[in-house]
Amino acid sequence: MEKLIEILNEIDDSIDYSSEKRLIDDQLLDSFGVITLVAELEDAFDISIEAAEMVPANFNSAEAIWNMVQRLQENE
Template sequence: METLLEILSDLVPGVQFEGRTDLVESGDLDSLKILNLISDISDEFDVTIPVGEVVPENFDSPEAIMALINKLQK
């Protein structure tokens, strides 16, 4: 989770991510940032995120993003 939080902080400096459940709704993660995040996640965690998994529910919180990563690593 720490690695993911570092990726998020680098992508959107100055935003508090821990405990958040509204990253997409609030606009902190817009479509362009999500695309960049997917690229960073792919590089760091060696996973490919299918297009069908790119839905707001999977990116609304660090926990949801980490759950997606864990699911794809299995």
């Protein structure tokens, strides 16, 4: 999780990722931010993120992103 927060802070350090639950819904993370994040996640956690995973529910909070990462690591 620490690694994930580090990645998120590199994209935008003005957001409190521990409490924010609407990163996508409130457009705090735009589509360019999402694709940058996806590339970072694939690299850092050795996972492959498919188009089917690109839904707001998977990116709305640090917790949701972490859950997706763990699920994809199990599937690999």
